[in-house]
Amino acid sequence: MTDHSPPPEYAQAAVSLRGLSKFYSGKPAANNVWLDVPAGSYYGLVGPNGAGKTTTLSMATGLLRPDSGTAHVLGHDVWADPVGAKRRLGILPDGVRLFERLTGAQLITYAGLLRGMPPDVVDARCTDLLRALGLKEAAGKLVADYSAGMTKKVALASALVHAPRVLVLDEPFEAVDPVSAKNIRQILDGFVGSGGTVILSSHVMDLVERTCDHVAIVIDGTIQAAGTVDDVRAGGTLEDRFVAMAGGRSDNGEGLQWLRTSSD
Numbered sequence: 001m002t003d004h005s006p007p008p009e010y011a012q013a014a015v016s017l018r019g020l021s022k023f024y025s026g027k028p029a030a031n032n033v034w035l036d037v038p039a040g041s042y043y044g045l046v047g048p049n050g051a052g053k054t055t056t057l058s059m060a061t062g063l064l065r066p067d068s069g070t071a072h073v074l075g076h077d078v079w080a081d082p083v084g085a086k087r088r089l090g091i092l093p094d095g096v097r098l099f100e101r102l103t104g105a106q107l108i109t110y111a112g113l114l115r116g117m118p119p120d121v122v123d124a125r126c127t128d129l130l131r132a133l134g135l136k137e138a139a140g141k142l143v144a145d146y147s148a149g150m151t152k153k154v155a156l157a158s159a160l161v162h163a164p165r166v167l168v169l170d171e172p173f174e175a176v177d178p179v180s181a182k183n184i185r186q187i188l189d190g191f192v193g194s195g196g197t198v199i200l201s202s203h204v205m206d207l208v209e210r211t212c213d214h215v216a217i218v219i220d221g222t223i224q225a226a227g228t229v230d231d232v233r234a235g236g237t238l239e240d241r242f243v244a245m246a247g248g249r250s251d252n253g254e255g256l257q258w259l260r261t262s263s264d
């Protein structure tokens, strides 16, 4: 029988990435990524467009098979023991593709039943989640008719219904209004407060700085800095550190003079 017990070196980490790489047409989208996300942390993953955040998170959660390297979730190898890893994971993937011909309530119910949960527990949690995320009125509406923010929220509810211990969220606040964002932050705060781990990617440095206790900066498919937010920002702001590392462009829109001169 295969032994799926966690190797001791991964026991303390919620997520451990070891040498994860993915190449497209010979170019690295993620290049030898090593990262330990401590259990109970609120971990931000930041980086410029195309840096490899989605690729890394997809490999870490079993959505994309790496060319090399391993990913463990609470000690369970995502590829060798997918059931063990995925039981503990809630995922909000990039560019969420959902069964849009279901209503919001049906989608959350489907996610719960797929996890093998008893129907009465699914029902109760579905009601709680719809209320907590402000979707109660839209429960009977087709997801196809949801706005982008509502879609994000129903996808988050579907990721939460089985009470995972690790949440991996790709751009959870994108397209979400400020009231809903605050609402989601409170839910995530409570989740981390009870010992859960949140990993989120975001382009909003201010949000990461205010919300997360740890952060990793990804540039060109590699982790350039990782640790507590205070360590990584090193006395400045996270945005300054990010821009310095990403090599901030200062061409001031040169080459777009035509945009500034009107012929009328």
Ligand SMILES: Nc1ncnc2c1ncn2[C@@H]1O[C@H](COP(=O)(O)OP(=O)(O)OP(=O)(O)O)[C@@H](O)[C@H]1O
Binding pocket: 024, 028, 029, 047, 048, 049, 050, 051, 052, 053, 054, 055, 056
């Ligand atoms: N399926 C694919 N086929 C080919 N190239 C890909 C594929 N997926 C990603 N890439 C490339 O890999 C690199 C990393 O992409 P990725 O989506 O991981 O970046 P990201 O940091 O999430 O970007 P963003 O912040 O814009 O969402 C990019 O250069 C992208 O073009």
